[in-house]
Amino acid sequence: MGRPGEARPSRRRPAAMAGLLVLLAAGILYALTLDNGLRLAELQGGDLITHQYAQVQARPSNAPGYPLYTMGGWLWFRLGRLLLGQTANPVPILSSYSTFWALLALALLYLLCLDVTWGHWPLAALCTAFYAVTYFFWYYGVTTEQYTSAVAQTLAMVWLAFRWEQVAGSRLQVAGSECRDQGGDRYLLLLALLTGIGLAHMVTVLLIVPPLVWFVLRCRPDVLRRPGLIVRCAGLALLPLLSYLFVYVRGAQHPEWRGAGEWPSTWAWFWQFVSTAQGRQELTWALRPLWTSEFPSLIWGELTWAVLVLGLVGIRLLGRQRAALLYTTLGLYFVFCWVDRLGNWYQVIMPAYPLVILGLAAVTSRIWWVAGGRLAGRMGRLRFQVSGSKVRAVVRGALIAGLLALIACRFALSYPRADSSNRPEDDGLEPGRAILADAPAARAAVLGNYGESVSLRYLTDIWGLRPDVTAVSSAEARRLLAEGSRPVYVTVSAAPLVWSEVSSDVRFSSAGLTLVALRLQPQTEIPTMQHALVRDLGDNLRFLGYDLQPERPSLALYWQATGPIIHDWSISVRPTRAGEFLFDERGLIQFDHQHPVHGLYPTSGWVSGEVVRDDYALSLPSGLQADGIVVMVYRPVAGGFQNLGQVELAWPP
Numbered sequence: 001m002g003r004p005g006e007a008r009p010s011r012r013r014p015a016a017m018a019g020l021l022v023l024l025a026a027g028i029l030y031a032l033t034l035d036n037g038l039r040l041a042e043l044q045g046g047d048l049i050t051h052q053y054a055q056v057q058a059r060p061s062n063a064p065g066y067p068l069y070t071m072g073g074w075l076w077f078r079l080g081r082l083l084l085g086q087t088a089n090p091v092p093i094l095s096s097y098s099t100f101w102a103l104l105a106l107a108l109l110y111l112l113c114l115d116v117t118w119g120h121w122p123l124a125a126l127c128t129a130f131y132a133v134t135y136f137f138w139y140y141g142v143t144t145e146q147y148t149s150a151v152a153q154t155l156a157m158v159w160l161a162f163r164w165e166q167v168a169g170s171r172l173q174v175a176g177s178e179c180r181d182q183g184g185d186r187y188l189l190l191l192a193l194l195t196g197i198g199l200a201h202m203v204t205v206l207l208i209v210p211p212l213v214w215f216v217l218r219c220r221p222d223v224l225r226r227p228g229l230i231v232r233c234a235g236l237a238l239l240p241l242l243s244y245l246f247v248y249v250r251g252a253q254h255p256e257w258r259g260a261g262e263w264p265s266t267w268a269w270f271w272q273f274v275s276t277a278q279g280r281q282e283l284t285w286a287l288r289p290l291w292t293s294e295f296p297s298l299i300w301g302e303l304t305w306a307v308l309v310l311g312l313v314g315i316r317l318l319g320r321q322r323a324a325l326l327y328t329t330l331g332l333y334f335v336f337c338w339v340d341r342l343g344n345w346y347q348v349i350m351p352a353y354p355l356v357i358l359g360l361a362a363v364t365s366r367i368w369w370v371a372g373g374r375l376a377g378r379m380g381r382l383r384f385q386v387s388g389s390k391v392r393a394v395v396r397g398a399l400i401a402g403l404l405a406l407i408a409c410r411f412a413l414s415y416p417r418a419d420s421s422n423r424p425e426d427d428g429l430e431p432g433r434a435i436l437a438d439a440p441a442a443r444a445a446v447l448g449n450y451g452e453s454v455s456l457r458y459l460t461d462i463w464g465l466r467p468d469v470t471a472v473s474s475a476e477a478r479r480l481l482a483e484g485s486r487p488v489y490v491t492v493s494a495a496p497l498v499w500s501e502v503s504s505d506v507r508f509s510s511a512g513l514t515l516v517a518l519r520l521q522p523q524t525e526i527p528t529m530q531h532a533l534v535r536d537l538g539d540n541l542r543f544l545g546y547d548l549q550p551e552r553p554s555l556a557l558y559w560q561a562t563g564p565i566i567h568d569w570s571i572s573v574r575p576t577r578a579g580e581f582l583f584d585e586r587g588l589i590q591f592d593h594q595h596p597v598h599g600l601y602p603t604s605g606w607v608s609g610e611v612v613r614d615d616y617a618l619s620l621p622s623g624l625q626a627d628g629i630v631v632m633v634y635r636p637v638a639g640g641f642q643n644l645g646q647v648e649l650a651w652p653p
Contacts, residue, residue: 015124039426043454113125139414165322516598546649552617
């Protein structure tokens, strides 16, 4: 497929340097756009968060478990934490596992492009760079998904098939049709092993296996007369299935990881799990879902019409057998998108793109070597005064410029969507951080809403921050509260559920800006506080003192009922400057609670001797500073308010 009468280029060092440069550039690009945060929706479910928990905790991922990929991710995460520290952000570490597979896929694509361009490394490098900045590959190369590994595996199988064809074909020409090509056997054995890995990884990779079998038998039908080779290939293909023991063992050790459902035994769960019942339920033979506003238009939207058409045409230039292999594979990908209701169409779209890129590399190589001479001749007949060498330079320059323009355009379009670093919407861990910022007691159990619970679980289970703190359900909180074996907290947002789902006799006391401590018996011991300042305000309500944290900033007030409190008193915290209240454009700056403990615990329900903590966030508008705080105790009455009393605090003390 090179230029007629011209030897294949042998400049291996420039080719190697060009390949390394492409991989280095892609590696830097992916590192700068690596995912380093999570949206709350991502924490609440989906493949991304499932893979993260699987790789950190060595648990089966979503069906069928991806055992080999998961075990590799587990090792990758441990290595990353070893190098970066045990409290390093786990998100970029886990995401970089996808980057590793992405770079391996690009390396294989570059080798294939070198092959189909007869070693023309500039064209191979540019074609590889174009694929590197396509949106899907870029996005899944910087987030925690397994799809770049499937691309790498697919390209590895194509590369092995091409290498086998070259070795087996050359030896066949030399030794005759009855030769036993021992040198090419290693490629067939590796293909068999990769097939088995597909059985233990993403089964969609196996769509390329039937075309590969035809490719091998078309080139060398005598392979069927070698039972020893067939047995070895079958053994290697079945070997990776042993990795499913990991799924069974971990499922037996941790029944809580199995998901929703009831199974009579671990075996019953295991077989249902690996058979991917949900995936089979999504299959359909209806043609209608295939044609949507997104698919298949996204293919030419991603590749551009020029690349798609040139790539599909260029595949034909690879030779009859190679073309049949790639065309048939693309056809099977198309059928898969049909029957899978588009649920997993990107699993085959991603490896389909580099197959089209191989065609692009082939056609650009043909243009490079042939079109310049032909255009010169035609222009000569038209009596243009331009030499053949100048025409060739123009054509080749235009070709390089066109590829560079395609890369630049694709980069500009993909970057805003694929960039997963420092996204402002990645605030999913903030609820969990707010809980931990309140410094719950050792072995604390925290009842929160769903978003708070998944956020806290990620920080404790995956990040490793305060692993002694546990997010619990209402039933677990009820049991733990009754046992009294662990401190139990509820978040302010989930507190209204306590009376109906935990206990109607529970006692509240604030434990920070987010947490409320739960007790069945009132607290009567006076806690340690920064500033004791005892004031009896009336109606048996006593002010004990306060804690002030200017860095947050926050204020904790401590109250005590010295006897039955008749009324429900409200609290107003008002910053002051030089004894005067502060105002902004909205009016008086004040932080009010209808009832203490974030409005949750009316004073009339307190018992004699009970001590209650009450927290407030003190967020002043920019430019305003306070040097004092007035705490006012009041209640609404007909025609106005009744003030019980007030306490003046210093800020900072």
